[in-house]
Amino acid sequence: MQEKDYILEVKNICKSFYGVEVLHNVDLGIRPGEVHALVGENGAGKSTLMKIISGVLDKDKGEILFEGKPVERMDVNRAQDLGISIIHQEFNLLPYRTIAQNIFLGREPVKNKILRTIDDDEMNRRSKELLGFLGMEIDPRTRVGNLGIAQQQMVEVTKAIAVDSKVMIMDEPTATLTKKEIDMLFETIRKLKSQGVSIIYISHRLEEIKEIADRVSVLRDGYLIETLNIEDAPQDLIIKLMVGREITNQYNREYFTPGEEILRVENLSSYRFNNINLSVRRNEIVGISGLVGAGRTEVVKSIFGYDKFEKGSVYLFGKKYNRLNTRLTTGLGVGLIPEDRKTEGVIVTKPIRENIVHASLRKLFKRGLLDKEVETRVAEEYREKLNIVTNSINKLVQFLSGGNQQKVVVGKWLCAECDLLLFDEPTRGIDVGAREEIYEIMNELAKEGKAILMISSDMPELLGLCDRIYVMKDGKITAEFQKEEATQEKILAHSI
Amino acid sequence: MKKKIWAHLLRNSSIILLIVIVIVASLNANDPVENFFTVMMSQAPFMLVYCLGMTLAIIRGGLDLSIGSVAAFSSYIGALLIIEGYIVPGIITAIAIGAAIGLFNGVLISKINVHPFIATCGTNWVVRGLVLFILAGKKIFGFPEGFKLISTGSIVRFSNTMKISNPFVISIVIFLIVLFVLRKTVLGRQIYSVGANPDATRITGVDTAIVTTIVYIMSGMLAAIAGILYAAVLDCAEPTIGYEYGLMSIAATLIGGTPLSGGKGGVANTVVGVLIIVFLNNALAVLGISHLWQQAVFGIIIIFAALINRIKERQLMLLEMY
Numbered sequence: 001m002q003e004k005d006y007i008l009e010v011k012n013i014c015k016s017f018y019g020v021e022v023l024h025n026v027d028l029g030i031r032p033g034e035v036h037a038l039v040g041e042n043g044a045g046k047s048t049l050m051k052i053i054s055g056v057l058d059k060d061k062g063e064i065l066f067e068g069k070p071v072e073r074m075d076v077n078r079a080q081d082l083g084i085s086i087i088h089q090e091f092n093l094l095p096y097r098t099i100a101q102n103i104f105l106g107r108e109p110v111k112n113k114i115l116r117t118i119d120d121d122e123m124n125r126r127s128k129e130l131l132g133f134l135g136m137e138i139d140p141r142t143r144v145g146n147l148g149i150a151q152q153q154m155v156e157v158t159k160a161i162a163v164d165s166k167v168m169i170m171d172e173p174t175a176t177l178t179k180k181e182i183d184m185l186f187e188t189i190r191k192l193k194s195q196g197v198s199i200i201y202i203s204h205r206l207e208e209i210k211e212i213a214d215r216v217s218v219l220r221d222g223y224l225i226e227t228l229n230i231e232d233a234p235q236d237l238i239i240k241l242m243v244g245r246e247i248t249n250q251y252n253r254e255y256f257t258p259g260e261e262i263l264r265v266e267n268l269s270s271y272r273f274n275n276i277n278l279s280v281r282r283n284e285i286v287g288i289s290g291l292v293g294a295g296r297t298e299v300v301k302s303i304f305g306y307d308k309f310e311k312g313s314v315y316l317f318g319k320k321y322n323r324l325n326t327r328l329t330t331g332l333g334v335g336l337i338p339e340d341r342k343t344e345g346v347i348v349t350k351p352i353r354e355n356i357v358h359a360s361l362r363k364l365f366k367r368g369l370l371d372k373e374v375e376t377r378v379a380e381e382y383r384e385k386l387n388i389v390t391n392s393i394n395k396l397v398q399f400l401s402g403g404n405q406q407k408v409v410v411g412k413w414l415c416a417e418c419d420l421l422l423f424d425e426p427t428r429g430i431d432v433g434a435r436e437e438i439y440e441i442m443n444e445l446a447k448e449g450k451a452i453l454m455i456s457s458d459m460p461e462l463l464g465l466c467d468r469i470y471v472m473k474d475g476k477i478t479a480e481f482q483k484e485e486a487t488q489e490k491i492l493a494h495s496i
Numbered sequence: 497m498k499k500k501i502w503a504h505l506l507r508n509s510s511i512i513l514l515i516v517i518v519i520v521a522s523l524n525a526n527d528p529v530e531n532f533f534t535v536m537m538s539q540a541p542f543m544l545v546y547c548l549g550m551t552l553a554i555i556r557g558g559l560d561l562s563i564g565s566v567a568a569f570s571s572y573i574g575a576l577l578i579i580e581g582y583i584v585p586g587i588i589t590a591i592a593i594g595a596a597i598g599l600f601n602g603v604l605i606s607k608i609n610v611h612p613f614i615a616t617c618g619t620n621w622v623v624r625g626l627v628l629f630i631l632a633g634k635k636i637f638g639f640p641e642g643f644k645l646i647s648t649g650s651i652v653r654f655s656n657t658m659k660i661s662n663p664f665v666i667s668i669v670i671f672l673i674v675l676f677v678l679r680k681t682v683l684g685r686q687i688y689s690v691g692a693n694p695d696a697t698r699i700t701g702v703d704t705a706i707v708t709t710i711v712y713i714m715s716g717m718l719a720a721i722a723g724i725l726y727a728a729v730l731d732c733a734e735p736t737i738g739y740e741y742g743l744m745s746i747a748a749t750l751i752g753g754t755p756l757s758g759g760k761g762g763v764a765n766t767v768v769g770v771l772i773i774v775f776l777n778n779a780l781a782v783l784g785i786s787h788l789w790q791q792a793v794f795g796i797i798i799i800f801a802a803l804i805n806r807i808k809e810r811q812l813m814l815l816e817m818y
Binding site for chain 1: 679684685696759
């Protein structure tokens with residue numbers, strides 16, 4: 001195929017964040033009027049690539065060609081002018097405005113050029129036309145907030161059509177839709193296709209891709225692995241391409257005979273997850289795998305008492321609880337290393353010293369009076385133990401690298417003498433060197449007899465560290481594997 | 497070296513501003529020493545007391561707009577007892593009322609999740625309405641001598657005008673207590689952490705609702721104490737005092753260098769902020785600037801101080817990075 005046949009093409013795109021390269025020489029070509037699926041694990045670089053295409057992020061290297069001509073500086077306005085639009089998983093709609101007002105947001109037709117009064121009739125008329133094209137018989141004066149999710153998505157699509165989009169990026173459009181709504185969306189996609197609109201379709205659901213896509217591209221670890229015609233890409237091949245990396249032995253995990261059971265969860269349910277059963281014992285690292293949005297974080301935060309659960313019970317250290325709060329759980333010796341380090345893990349505007357003792361103030365200072373000497377001594381102790389790289393424990397945490405920040409969070413819980421540690425994405429945003437250190441710390445903790453429950457989207461990490469792995473999908477546990485039987489293919493098959 | 501001087505200047509910018517203002521006031525006053533003493537002993541103390549409460553609320557990551565009406569209400573109810581000769585019970589009652597209103601604010605904010613601005617603004621009008629309605633604008637005056645001693649008495653006396661007044665001593669003692677709580681106790685540390693990052697603090701197992709409630713109780717009590725001091729100074733309790741307390745104390749806290757975003761700053765900064773405000777008023781008065789202009793100048797100083805704090809924060813951050 002000749003280059004000029006692509007409506008949009010990217011060549012040799014590279015992008016790094018804080019010195020970590022997340023896209024390596026990515027080449028991708030989109031044909032006019034095709035549905036091009038883009039698949040890859042969490043963190044494979046899909047959203048970064050889409051942000052570069054839609055002008056939200058700037059590329060470090062490489063070229064973007066639109067209709068065969070190179071685009072010098074791609075930014076959001078330029079992308080819009082060219083006709084590239086993106087429909088995010090979370091909608092950019094104003095719920096208290098009407099459909100028409102949302103469609104024409106920022107480009108309202110005006111009646112009077114000087115006063116710039118809005119021509120509502122014209123706006124509603126044109127909105128009705130556009131909606132009609134998609135087969136939506138709905139009054140454009142309806143408030144968006146009163147619409148269902150699928151209809152809101154249609155409004156997003158209509159917005160994109162209204163600006164004459166030639167390339168439409170859909171990021172996980174079906175994540176929140178029911179089967180019937182999905183069919184409606186596919187109908188729309190086919191209609192757009194027949195009009196010559198190209199669609200980049202990001203999804204984890206391989207069955208859907210089979211149904212709607214013409215071609216599929218697989219991203220893995222920032223590399224574009226392969227682009228295939230859909231008929232040449234059976235599901236198991238796609239999965240293989242998605243996970244196909246070597247597992248290097250950076251884990252050095254030693255396994256121990258598990259000790260007493262520290263955590264048991266029975267029939268735990270809330271509006272985000274259903275009937276969760278799991279257990280963790282001393283000397284064990286237990287993983288939870290699953291896609292983003294499967295309810296993993298919600299389960300762990302409920303076990304920790306940060307979020308509420310509706311039904312079921314949690315046994316901590318052999319005692320049954322039907323309600324929990326963080327005061328209780330931390331008192332028992334449970335610690336949470338949250339996914340969102342900067343907003344939940346550390347106080348970035350406070351020094352390392354204060355963060356280390358943050359969870360153990362009552363324990364260290366029984367009479368309620370601070371003792372700076374004790375505080376300094378304890379903080380130094382954990383700085384040494386965890387090898388936190390800094391010139392002083394008085395340095396503000398915001399000036400530390402991600403890996404060192406994570407060590408501070410771990411130190412905080414070790415200082416509080418926790419026996420059960422809940423790690424949510426322990427190595428997200430952490431570079432390779434520091435990752436190995438975190439793995440080593442986790443191994444060391446298991447050796448000391450602590451129990452670890454970890455969530456990770458990084459599958460080699462789970463396979464390399466865990467004694468057992470639970471797999472979650474749509475708020476339910478769909479499988480449990482011992483380390484001997486777990487493979488990436490099996491896990492992925494149960495998560496999508 | 498140059499960097500160090502720059503850092504020092506920035507760190508102490510509000511003190512420098514204060515010195516400038518004091519000098520301006522002194523140069524123009526007939527008797528600079530007497531002028532200095534009068535301001536320090538009579539105007540600053542009770543303002544400092546209610547500003548301490550506001551600072552606590554701001555460090556916790558909110559604010560307390562109800563302190564003005566709390567001061568009026570609690571001191572008025574206290575005055576009803578004091579005028580009958582029950583001085584100590586009157587004072588205790590007033591402080592208890594302040595604490596109760598603070599508790600109400602605290603529960604609204606921490607348990608029902610009302611934004612501090614809305615919660616305390618609402619409380620402010622409710623309490624003010626109560627004062628005006630129940631008391632129908634009546635003033636209470638002619639307190640017993642024992643009560644008036646709070647304001648007129650002094651421990652060290654140099655001359656009639658130059659003396660260390662009781663309100664000054666009381667405010668310093670209260671200041672030291674609050675300073676101690678914030679700097680040396682676990683509770684103080686928790687107030688800062690809740691202000692800096694409530695989510696991370698809740699994850700460490702701190703009951704952030706209790707910390708918040710304690711802060712508002714303290715703020716209410718401090719407002720009540722300020723009200724009583726004021727009543728003692730004026731020898732009169734009136735329902736209309738304290739209208740400007742809320743905004744004045746926010747201004748003093750911000751000028752001192754405690755940011756509205758919470759988790760930073762401290763009450764020592766607020767002392768500087770309070771002194772800047774009282775001496776600024778004094779300087780404007782001795783300079784003979786029209787009363788009508790004073791508010792505008794005052795506003796300009798607040799904006800100017802905020803600007804300096806902004807620059808300060810950014811520069812200090814850069815300095816700390818390397």
